[in-house]
Structure formats: structure tokens, C-alpha cells
Amino acid sequence: MVKRKLGALEKVEADLPNLQHKIRRDPKSYVEDFRAQHFQYESHREIFMAAPSSATDTGIISLRDLIDFIAHVAECYPEIVKEFPQQLIDMLTQHHLVLESELREKIVGSLMLLRKKDLLDSATLLQTLFPILISTPSKTLRALLFQKILSDLRSSNSKATNHKLNRTMQTVLFNLVTSDRTSSKGLWAVKLTRELWKRQIWTEAKAVEVMKEASLSENEKVIVGGVRFFLGGDQERQDAEDESSDEEAIDVARIRHVVGINKKTKKKSRAVEKALATVKRKERKKHNPAPLNFSALHLLHDPQGFADALFSKHLQSSKSKLNLEQKLLVLQLVSRLVGLHKLHIMSLYSYFQKYLTPRQPSVTSFLASLAQASHDLVPPDVLEPLVQKIANEFVSEASAAEVASAGLNAIREICVRQPLAMNETLLQDLVMYKKSKDKGVMMAAKGLLSLYRDVGAEMLKRRDRGKEASMGLRSGEQKAKRFGEQEAGEIEGLELLEKWKEEERRKRRLEKGLASDAEDDEEEDEEADWNAWNVEDDEDSDDSGGWIDVQSEGEIELSDSEDEGGKPPAKKAKQGDSDEKQQQGDEEEDAQAQEKKLSTLATTRILTPADLAKLAELRAEASVNALLPGSKTRRTAQSNSARHIDDPLTAAEIEGLASLSAGKATREERIAHAKEGKLDRSDHKSTTARRKLKKESEGKSTTNKEKARRKNFLMTLGKAKSKGKRSLVETRAVLKAHQERQKRGGKRGNKG
Amino acid sequence: MGSSQKKKKEKQKDFQKAKLKVGKAKPKPDNFTDTSFRSKAIVLSQQSLNTAAPSTNTQFSHHLSLLSSKSDVQRKESLAHLTTSIASRPVNSPLPQPVSAILPSLLPLILDASNGVRTQLLKLLRTLPPSDIEDHVSQLLPYIRAGMTHLAADIRVSAVETLSWLVDVAGAEVVSCAGGWIKTINCFLSILGWHTEESSKWSSVGRSTFGKSGTQGKPMIKVLQTLGEFLEAGIGSPQDISMETDSTQEETADIFSAWQFPICHSAHHMIPTASAPYAYLNLFGQPRDEDGEMYETREDRYRVFSNRFMKAVQLGLENARKEGGELGRASAGATKVLKEASAYGVGP
Known part of the structure; x- marks a missing residue:
């Protein structure tokens, strides 16, 4: 027999990682070895299954290593390992209670690995892991499973939304929450849903439904989890989004520069490619339209039913076990739902009655909730006693200034939403507080006053009404709204668009040399509009993209005066009726014409996308202009309407003015206030030292000059001595050499 | 220079005599070594002292427990001890412990890393009654x-x-x-x-x-x-x-077949000789x-x-x-x- 040559492989000590490596490189040749290891695994599994709890380390290779090994190379031999995933699942589900922790973690990890290699589908994996998550007593395993489940859901939704998987998972969570309302297991559903909502993986109504059921559960933790989701989930989502767009701003120029200097390796070039790819992806993402994500409160199916259930179950019933803090959370949610969807829960308002005393803990939250829960469809006679009570309890000369200002503020917030909740005597009484010596109270009273100048000036005393309101009242322009009266809907900023169009047309006509006032053929105009259908095609609107023209104050006035003088827009509409009509018509008639004009644009023609883009631009411009100093009335109007309907009203806003009346600040407070805006200066240092520190922290080195300055004195001595003895020729040579060096850019030079 | 001045002072300090003060303990010299010590004793209240050597049975179970020891020499020696104690027991006397108790600790040793342990294990297995x-x-x-x-x-x-x-x-x-x-x-x-x-x-x-x-x-x-x-x-x-086995069974079968119907099947109605005669039904295990x-x-x-x-x-x-x-x-x-x-x- 010929002496057989030993392969290099056979000489080395055999180990699984080595074999794994070999198999990766050449799966076909090592199939026999893999099969042997698979048999090995099978035997070990048999041994294990006979006695799962006494899984001792058998010899030098344990079941754990084998599982790891097979999971890592499974994709090379899909035929042999067909049953491997199912075996792991069985092992885990049947014995997870008694399994040794390391083996357990290894099995979970291997399952994830198999999922990644697509040897196992997501639904099966989640159906395996989720029941264990909610049943296992081990904390580490729960943490591991939660993380794995989350990452699997993320990865399966990363390319495209996996609707099927999401639906099944949501159904599982829904069933978990609804099946046993008293158990705290629903917390897992809450956690999972909240996390996925935050990452914008789940944005649909079904997820909201899960949270709705959670907040109607009977376990305090689950309730609070659900309620907090509705109160803060959307904010959290937005923050996460902002954060992700903020972070890791990659400086491409810097990367390119670094690559040019550092040693070139494959690894580094790969890193650069990756960085560039991410930058590219981000750019693309930026250009994409932002995904339309509704807030959770809007996605609720039956807000009235939900709010009713929440109120009666957690607040009204005497059996509810929630403490005050938790109750406040629920109350906030209920009141937000009521305010947002304009719901009617009559008993809610009488519920407040009990809590509206200055001695009630966290009463400002109650006040904020009450204000939030009032809207213009709440009957005024329900709100009136509450307002009266606040006024009686909070606002008096005897009460502390903070209390009075909080009460006034709360009353104002209620009345912003339902002005009819106030009666004349009370209002006139409260307005008197504008004379208060305390600044907080005074400001709060003035706020109330200015509100009623807008919405119900006739309730104020004549001298409090102010110029504009009394003029408006006399002309009949300003009228108090009646209960349930709604403003006619219109497209916001449409009049701006119309004005802009008019101007454009006039300009064009002037260019042609026609009379700017004359009626021209509409068809031509319209044709131009249809040509400029798309935003992209429209050169005019595109060149100003991203920039908003902020007009100076003078220009605004100019345009105003033009309006008064020429009144071309009004005329256009009128000319349709009668050409011969006199210019100086009644004011009322003019207003009518204005209204008519507003409706025409949207009803007579279709707004092209270009039109809409222009509309948005004009609206932005107008809002910026309104913020400029000058037009005071406009600004107040702005601030009243600035609050978005989705934003919650917080206790801090009710307390806001109280800080003004808090007397003199203590010395510490003043110091803290002074320090607020300044940078962190823990110790006194010179500017140079600071600069140096900054440089060091940025990882930059010293300049040549600094190096020269720092050089040891003794080292410079020799040169200094010889310097004086140099001959002229030597000096020249040195200077020349120096100059040369400077030109080259130092000893090593800039090139090569 | 400043620093040399300082050094000089420091040097002088070493040679200055420490002042003695009334009512205060004498300062310890620099090279003082603390020679005090404290002693601790471990007191055993009871000691298991036996005049008689442990019985073979206890020794046997002790060595059985040593089979999972970390040191392979220990494992091997324990195996050797078990082998000799089984082999040298009086003829026809039962094992010190039943096989069902011995086997679970023996089995993992089939996969033992040490060569000597495995050969010794085989020797032990051979001594067990078939x-x-x-x-x-x-x-x-x-x-x-x-x-x-x-x-x-x-x-x-x-x-x-x-x-x-x-x-x-x-x-x-x-x-x-x-x-x-x-x-x-x-x-x-x-x-x-x-x-x-x-x-x-x-x-x-x-x-x-x-x-x-x-x-x-x-x-x-x-x-x-x-x-x-x-x-x-x-x-x-x-x-x-x-x-x-088979030939004797066949012989008996021959004998039975000579008889009439109910008796010729009597072999099937006897108490089975195997320990788990219905194992093939797999009533309690995993599906196979x-x-x-x-x-x-x-x-x-x-x-x-x-x-x-x-x-x-x-x-x-x-x-x-x-x-x-x-x-x-x-x-x-x-x-x-x-x-x-x-x-x-x-x-x-």
C-alpha cells in the first residue's frame, strides 16, 4: 500500500470553527464531514431530549457548539438540514423553562441566524418567540427575545412593508391585550407597538386599536402604557425622526481628503464606498415626499365610544384602582379626545367640579384638561358654572397672585374655545383685574380682555372695548358668534393666489401695451395655465423654489394703498354684472363683492399643481410677513390661531404667567438665570488656553510655530551661538535655502 | 536655582533629629517594621474519624461520583477502581449498585477527550454482566x-x-x-x-x-x-x-404446532421475556x-x-x-x- 499523503487539514487539530471555515469556502467537498457532524448533532439531540434538564457538557463538543455550527453553514446544505429549524423550535418551546441559559440563548440566536439566511420564515419565528416572551420567568431571556422580535420585525419591513406579517402580529397583540384584561402581559403588546410606532414601521389603525384596547384594560401598568402612547407616541415618533436625520451627518469632502492622505487599503475603500452610498441614499430620501403619517388620535375608529369608555371605566367608576397621577393621565387623554374630535361627554364637566379648588394637588393639570375638553359645540350652560367656580375659588383679591393668574389664564383658555361660556357681569368683573398691581394677574386679565375684544366686544364695558372693536361693532362687521355657528370653509390663502394671478395678468398686458384694466380673453389665459400644469414645467415658480420673498414694510403698505385706489380685483367681478356701475359704492356692497370673488376662483376653474405650489409659497410668505414688526393686529391674530389643533394644552401653559407674579427671585435664581445663556465655564482660563484645549479635543496637532516656541532652550543654544559667527555668504545661503523651502512648502514639500 | 534649594532642604531633613515631646509616644523610625501579628484558628467541633475503613459500597459510590471530575487522571483512576471492585466481587453476588445507576455517569465518558479514560471505560463495560x-x-x-x-x-x-x-x-x-x-x-x-x-x-x-x-x-x-x-x-x-434463541424457539414452535388450535398459540399468551415488550408502540416517547x-x-x-x-x-x-x-x-x-x-x- 502506497503511503498516503496527509492533507494539511488532517494534521491540524480538528475543531468546528475550522471546519466551518472550510465548508464556507467549498461546501461541495466537505459534504461528508458536514453529514458526520449532523449525525453527531442528531445523537446529541437524542441524548438531550431524553433528559433536557440534565444537559451536562458531554465531552469536548457540546450540543451548543453543534447547533451553532450547523446554523452557520445551514445555507450550504439546505437538503440535509431541512428539519433543523423545526427541531430548534421544538427544543425551545418545549423546554425553555429548564434549558441551561447559554444553550437557550444559542438556540434563539441560531433561529435568528436561520431567519437571516431565509431558511425560516418570519411568521413562524415570531409565533415561536412571542409566546415564550410573555410566558418565561427569566428576565434575561425576555430582554433577549424582545430585542430579537423587534429586530426581526424591523428587518422584514425594511425593504417594503410586510403587510401580511404586520397584520398577523397585530392580531396576536390585539388578542393578547383583549384575552385577559387583568394580566400585566398586555404590557408586552404595549411595548412592542410603541417601539414600532416610534420607528414608523407600524403606522396604521390596527396598531392604534391595540393601544386603545390596552388603555381600556384593567391592569394599571397596561392602562398607563396605552394612555401614554396616545399622549406622547406621536411626539416621540417625530423626535426619533428628527434625531435620525440629524445624526451622522457625513462630511464627504473630509472623507475624500482623508482617503487621499491615509494608506489605501481595501477595508478603507469599502468604508468610503459605504459612506458615499449612505449620503446618496439620504439625498434621495430628502427629495422624496415625506410619508403621510396620521397621529394616533386621528386614526381611532370610534373616538366617542373610546372616550366614553375611558371616562366611565377609569375616572367615574369607584372601582378604578388608579392613583391621582394615573387618573390625570387618563383625564388628559379623554379631554384631548373631546377637544380634538369635538365629542360630547356631559358628565365629564360635572366631574371637574369637584377638583377645581386651589388646594387640590396638581390643580393646574385639571385646569388644563378642562380647557382642553371645551370646544365650541359644548353647551355654554354646562361650562358656565365651571367658569363661575374657577372665578370664585381662584380669582379674588384675597388669593395669592399665582392662584389668581392661573385661574384667569384657565378661564381665558376655556373662553378661547367656547366664548359663550362667559356672562357679562363676570367678564366685566374679571377684566377689572387688569389694574392689579401684580404683573402676572394683570397680564392674565389683559389676555382675557383682548380675547373678548375679538370675540365678544359687546359684553365689555364701552371704555374697555378699544378702538377697533368699537368701530367694528358700529359698522356691524364684528358680531358675536352664535352657538354652533360655523365659518364657511375655504381654501386657506386662496385670496392671495387670486391677487397674485391678477397682478401677473396685469403685468403681461402692460407688456403687450394694452390697457391694464380691460377685460381680456380668458381662454388664452387659461391655456397658459394648462400649459404650466406641472410644477416642474413651470419655470417661473421653480426658480424661486426654496426662497420666500419677504417684503419690506413699505411695500406692504404700497400694495394696500394700491388696493384702495384701484380695486382691480373687485372690479373684475363687478364688471360681469354691470359695466356702468359707479365706483363709490356702499361699503357693504363692496364686502359682498369681496366674498363673491373669493368663491369664484376655486369654483370656476381647476387649480393646477403649479397653482397649488404657488399657493403654498404665497401662504408661507404671508405668514413670514405677519411676523415682521409693524402690523400689530395681524400679529395677535396670528398668535391666537398659531396653536395647532393637535397640540396639547399643558399645565405649564396655565401656570405660565404665574412666574411673573412670583415676587423677587432669590439670588441663586438670578445667578442661574444669568448663567443660562452662557457657555459652560467650569474654570477660568485664557482664550488662548481655551483655543488650545479645543484644538486638542478635536485631535489636531500643534503648528510648526508652536513647536518652535516650545523647543527646549538648550537645544536652540548651539544654533544661536553659531548664528552670530556666520559669514555673509553663509547667511545668504541660509536665507536662500529658507526661501526655497518656503516655496516648496516645508522640508518635505507639498508634492511627492 | 529653586529646585536645588528644595532638594537640599529635603536631604537635610533626613538627618534632623526627631524631637521628643512629653506625653506623646516616641515617633517610630523610618525603617520600623511592624512585627505584631494576630492569630486565627479554625476549630472543628467534630471530625469524622472512623476506626473502620469505609465500606466497599460507599467507596464504590464515591468513585462513581468522581467520574465527573475535571482531572482526567482522576476519572481514569476512579474507573479503574470501579473495574476492579466489580471484577473482584464474589461470584454470583449482585453489583454494588444496579447498572441503571452506574450507566448514566459512565455514558458521557464514551465522548471523553482523554484516550486513557476511554480505554479504561471499555474495560469497565466488559466487566459488567451482559x-x-x-x-x-x-x-x-x-x-x-x-x-x-x-x-x-x-x-x-x-x-x-x-x-x-x-x-x-x-x-x-x-x-x-x-x-x-x-x-x-x-x-x-x-x-x-x-x-x-x-x-x-x-x-x-x-x-x-x-x-x-x-x-x-x-x-x-x-x-x-x-x-x-x-x-x-x-x-x-x-x-x-x-x-x-431462534432454534430453540423454532423447536418449541414445532412442538406447539403439533397440538390443537388454542394450545398451539400458547407461546404468544405467555408473559413476555423482554423487559419492554410493547416498546414498538412508542406510547410515551416522541413520535419517530x-x-x-x-x-x-x-x-x-x-x-x-x-x-x-x-x-x-x-x-x-x-x-x-x-x-x-x-x-x-x-x-x-x-x-x-x-x-x-x-x-x-x-x-x-
Whole structure:
């Protein structure tokens, strides 16, 4: 027999990682070895299954290593390992209670690995892991499973939304929450849903439904989890989004520069490619339209039913076990739902009655909730006693200034939403507080006053009404709204668009040399509009993209005066009726014409996308202009309407003015206030030292000059001595050499 | 300079005399060494002192517990002790502990990393009474199979040796217990590298498997011999295998068949001799697949073997015969078994 040559492989000590490596490189040749290891695994599994709890380390290779090994190379031999995933699942589900922790973690990890290699589908994996998550007593395993489940859901939704998987998972969570309302297991559903909502993986109504059921559960933790989701989930989502767009701003120029200097390796070039790819992806993402994500409160199916259930179950019933803090959370949610969807829960308002005393803990939250829960469809006679009570309890000369200002503020917030909740005597009484010596109270009273100048000036005393309101009242322009009266809907900023169009047309006509006032053929105009259908095609609107023209104050006035003088827009509409009509018509008639004009644009023609883009631009411009100093009335109007309907009203806003009346600040407070805006200066240092520190922290080195300055004195001595003895020729040579060096850019030079 | 001044002062300080003060302890010199000490004693309230040496039984169980020791020398010595105590017990006296108690601590040692431990283990196994082993074959086999497919060649060889012993002691049980037939043959094929036709076509005998090979040539011979024994036990023609069991059964069957109807079947109504006569029903275990199924009769085994393994084994044996030498001779034994079996066919 010929002496057989030993392969290099056979000489080395055999180990699984080595074999794994070999198999990766050449799966076909090592199939026999893999099969042997698979048999090995099978035997070990048999041994294990006979006695799962006494899984001792058998010899030098344990079941754990084998599982790891097979999971890592499974994709090379899909035929042999067909049953491997199912075996792991069985092992885990049947014995997870008694399994040794390391083996357990290894099995979970291997399952994830198999999922990644697509040897196992997501639904099966989640159906395996989720029941264990909610049943296992081990904390580490729960943490591991939660993380794995989350990452699997993320990865399966990363390319495209996996609707099927999401639906099944949501159904599982829904069933978990609804099946046993008293158990705290629903917390897992809450956690999972909240996390996925935050990452914008789940944005649909079904997820909201899960949270709705959670907040109607009977376990305090689950309730609070659900309620907090509705109160803060959307904010959290937005923050996460902002954060992700903020972070890791990659400086491409810097990367390119670094690559040019550092040693070139494959690894580094790969890193650069990756960085560039991410930058590219981000750019693309930026250009994409932002995904339309509704807030959770809007996605609720039956807000009235939900709010009713929440109120009666957690607040009204005497059996509810929630403490005050938790109750406040629920109350906030209920009141937000009521305010947002304009719901009617009559008993809610009488519920407040009990809590509206200055001695009630966290009463400002109650006040904020009450204000939030009032809207213009709440009957005024329900709100009136509450307002009266606040006024009686909070606002008096005897009460502390903070209390009075909080009460006034709360009353104002209620009345912003339902002005009819106030009666004349009370209002006139409260307005008197504008004379208060305390600044907080005074400001709060003035706020109330200015509100009623807008919405119900006739309730104020004549001298409090102010110029504009009394003029408006006399002309009949300003009228108090009646209960349930709604403003006619219109497209916001449409009049701006119309004005802009008019101007454009006039300009064009002037260019042609026609009379700017004359009626021209509409068809031509319209044709131009249809040509400029798309935003992209429209050169005019595109060149100003991203920039908003902020007009100076003078220009605004100019345009105003033009309006008064020429009144071309009004005329256009009128000319349709009668050409011969006199210019100086009644004011009322003019207003009518204005209204008519507003409706025409949207009803007579279709707004092209270009039109809409222009509309948005004009609206932005107008809002910026309104913020400029000058037009005071406009600004107040702005601030009243600035609050978005989705934003919650917080206790801090009710307390806001109280800080003004808090007397003199203590010395510490003043110091803290002074320090607020300044940078962190823990110790006194010179500017140079600071600069140096900054440089060091940025990882930059010293300049040549600094190096020269720092050089040891003794080292410079020799040169200094010889310097004086140099001959002229030597000096020249040195200077020349120096100059040369400077030109080259130092000893090593800039090139090569 | 400032610093040299300072240094001078410091130097002087060393030679200054420490001032003594009334009412204060004398300052300790610099080179003072603390020579005080505190003593601690461990007091044992009771000590287990026996005048008599521990009984053999307690020693036996002590060494049994030492089998899971970390040190392989310890394991080996314990095994040796157990071996001698079993071997030297009076004839016909029972074991110090029942086999069912000994085996669970012995089994993991089949996969032990140390060579000496494994050889000692085999010695111990050989001393155990064969009749007791028969009932525990199904426990033993998974460990043996795990050993046969182990990465380390030495462990593979010793596992094959263990299997050879087991076949010798309880051949019928080995081939008929759950998973004992197909899974074990699979292990054989994988150890010999005969699994697919492709792999047996190219390689020389004992296709080099991954890992450290043991001593050249020898292991293959051992494996082939054991394979022969195993096949003999499984599908050997019934005339020569279980001479005693089958022939006596047949004789009794002959006697019974001579009788009338109810009595001629009386053998089936007797109390069964096997320990778990209804094991094939698998009432309490995991559901089994084809590989893990029990093949209790020669007929079943032969059918499965000829369907799945016959071709590969024949080809492998043929190649081994071509190699000649000791290997060829070893293969001849297995070939003979195979020929007789196929001549006998499925059965009468």
C-alpha cells in the first residue's frame, strides 16, 4: 500500500470553527464531514431530549457548539438540514423553562441566524418567540427575545412593508391585550407597538386599536402604557425622526481628503464606498415626499365610544384602582379626545367640579384638561358654572397672585374655545383685574380682555372695548358668534393666489401695451395655465423654489394703498354684472363683492399643481410677513390661531404667567438665570488656553510655530551661538535655502 | 536655582533629629517594621474519624461520583477502581449498585477527550454482566453514535470498539431498538466515507475525513470488522446467528404446532421475556420518523437495508477488497456476511 499523503487539514487539530471555515469556502467537498457532524448533532439531540434538564457538557463538543455550527453553514446544505429549524423550535418551546441559559440563548440566536439566511420564515419565528416572551420567568431571556422580535420585525419591513406579517402580529397583540384584561402581559403588546410606532414601521389603525384596547384594560401598568402612547407616541415618533436625520451627518469632502492622505487599503475603500452610498441614499430620501403619517388620535375608529369608555371605566367608576397621577393621565387623554374630535361627554364637566379648588394637588393639570375638553359645540350652560367656580375659588383679591393668574389664564383658555361660556357681569368683573398691581394677574386679565375684544366686544364695558372693536361693532362687521355657528370653509390663502394671478395678468398686458384694466380673453389665459400644469414645467415658480420673498414694510403698505385706489380685483367681478356701475359704492356692497370673488376662483376653474405650489409659497410668505414688526393686529391674530389643533394644552401653559407674579427671585435664581445663556465655564482660563484645549479635543496637532516656541532652550543654544559667527555668504545661503523651502512648502514639500 | 534649594532642604531633613515631646509616644523610625501579628484558628467541633475503613459500597459510590471530575487522571483512576471492585466481587453476588445507576455517569465518558479514560471505560463495560446491559442498549446507542461521528478520530475509533463490544453482548437488541438500525448504519457509512457514490468513487479506502486521523490503516480495519459483526447481528442468515434463541424457539414452535388450535398459540399468551415488550408502540416517547423507527424482525431490517444501503456498502466493500492486505481481509468478513444475507433474501 502506497503511503498516503496527509492533507494539511488532517494534521491540524480538528475543531468546528475550522471546519466551518472550510465548508464556507467549498461546501461541495466537505459534504461528508458536514453529514458526520449532523449525525453527531442528531445523537446529541437524542441524548438531550431524553433528559433536557440534565444537559451536562458531554465531552469536548457540546450540543451548543453543534447547533451553532450547523446554523452557520445551514445555507450550504439546505437538503440535509431541512428539519433543523423545526427541531430548534421544538427544543425551545418545549423546554425553555429548564434549558441551561447559554444553550437557550444559542438556540434563539441560531433561529435568528436561520431567519437571516431565509431558511425560516418570519411568521413562524415570531409565533415561536412571542409566546415564550410573555410566558418565561427569566428576565434575561425576555430582554433577549424582545430585542430579537423587534429586530426581526424591523428587518422584514425594511425593504417594503410586510403587510401580511404586520397584520398577523397585530392580531396576536390585539388578542393578547383583549384575552385577559387583568394580566400585566398586555404590557408586552404595549411595548412592542410603541417601539414600532416610534420607528414608523407600524403606522396604521390596527396598531392604534391595540393601544386603545390596552388603555381600556384593567391592569394599571397596561392602562398607563396605552394612555401614554396616545399622549406622547406621536411626539416621540417625530423626535426619533428628527434625531435620525440629524445624526451622522457625513462630511464627504473630509472623507475624500482623508482617503487621499491615509494608506489605501481595501477595508478603507469599502468604508468610503459605504459612506458615499449612505449620503446618496439620504439625498434621495430628502427629495422624496415625506410619508403621510396620521397621529394616533386621528386614526381611532370610534373616538366617542373610546372616550366614553375611558371616562366611565377609569375616572367615574369607584372601582378604578388608579392613583391621582394615573387618573390625570387618563383625564388628559379623554379631554384631548373631546377637544380634538369635538365629542360630547356631559358628565365629564360635572366631574371637574369637584377638583377645581386651589388646594387640590396638581390643580393646574385639571385646569388644563378642562380647557382642553371645551370646544365650541359644548353647551355654554354646562361650562358656565365651571367658569363661575374657577372665578370664585381662584380669582379674588384675597388669593395669592399665582392662584389668581392661573385661574384667569384657565378661564381665558376655556373662553378661547367656547366664548359663550362667559356672562357679562363676570367678564366685566374679571377684566377689572387688569389694574392689579401684580404683573402676572394683570397680564392674565389683559389676555382675557383682548380675547373678548375679538370675540365678544359687546359684553365689555364701552371704555374697555378699544378702538377697533368699537368701530367694528358700529359698522356691524364684528358680531358675536352664535352657538354652533360655523365659518364657511375655504381654501386657506386662496385670496392671495387670486391677487397674485391678477397682478401677473396685469403685468403681461402692460407688456403687450394694452390697457391694464380691460377685460381680456380668458381662454388664452387659461391655456397658459394648462400649459404650466406641472410644477416642474413651470419655470417661473421653480426658480424661486426654496426662497420666500419677504417684503419690506413699505411695500406692504404700497400694495394696500394700491388696493384702495384701484380695486382691480373687485372690479373684475363687478364688471360681469354691470359695466356702468359707479365706483363709490356702499361699503357693504363692496364686502359682498369681496366674498363673491373669493368663491369664484376655486369654483370656476381647476387649480393646477403649479397653482397649488404657488399657493403654498404665497401662504408661507404671508405668514413670514405677519411676523415682521409693524402690523400689530395681524400679529395677535396670528398668535391666537398659531396653536395647532393637535397640540396639547399643558399645565405649564396655565401656570405660565404665574412666574411673573412670583415676587423677587432669590439670588441663586438670578445667578442661574444669568448663567443660562452662557457657555459652560467650569474654570477660568485664557482664550488662548481655551483655543488650545479645543484644538486638542478635536485631535489636531500643534503648528510648526508652536513647536518652535516650545523647543527646549538648550537645544536652540548651539544654533544661536553659531548664528552670530556666520559669514555673509553663509547667511545668504541660509536665507536662500529658507526661501526655497518656503516655496516648496516645508522640508518635505507639498508634492511627492 | 529653586529646585536645588528644595532638594537640599529635603536631604537635610533626613538627618534632623526627631524631637521628643512629653506625653506623646516616641515617633517610630523610618525603617520600623511592624512585627505584631494576630492569630486565627479554625476549630472543628467534630471530625469524622472512623476506626473502620469505609465500606466497599460507599467507596464504590464515591468513585462513581468522581467520574465527573475535571482531572482526567482522576476519572481514569476512579474507573479503574470501579473495574476492579466489580471484577473482584464474589461470584454470583449482585453489583454494588444496579447498572441503571452506574450507566448514566459512565455514558458521557464514551465522548471523553482523554484516550486513557476511554480505554479504561471499555474495560469497565466488559466487566459488567451482559444480561444487565441488554435493557440499556437504547440508552447506550446515542452516545456511541455521537462518538462514531465525532470530529476527533480517536474518539471515533474507541466508539467503534464500544459498539463492537455491545454487538457482542447484546446484538439482537442493538439492531432492533429504536433508531438502532438505520441511524447506526448511517454512522458507519459516514465513518467509512461510503455515503454517496460520488465520494466513494474517488477516494482511496477510508476516505480522508476532516480532522486528525488516528493511527493509519488500523482504525479502518476495526471499523470494517465491527461493520461485519453488526450486519451479522442484523441481517445475517438466521441459521447461524441466533442459534440458541431462534432454534430453540423454532423447536418449541414445532412442538406447539403439533397440538390443537388454542394450545398451539400458547407461546404468544405467555408473559413476555423482554423487559419492554410493547416498546414498538412508542406510547410515551416522541413520535419517530423513518430513521428512528424500530426494526424488530430480520425481514424488516433486510428490506430497509437492501433499499437504502446495499449498493453503497457493496461498492465500498469492493473497493476495500481491492486495496488488499489486512484491509482486504477485514472486508472479506463483511462481504461474506453480506453475500449470505442476500442469498437468504428477505426470508423464508
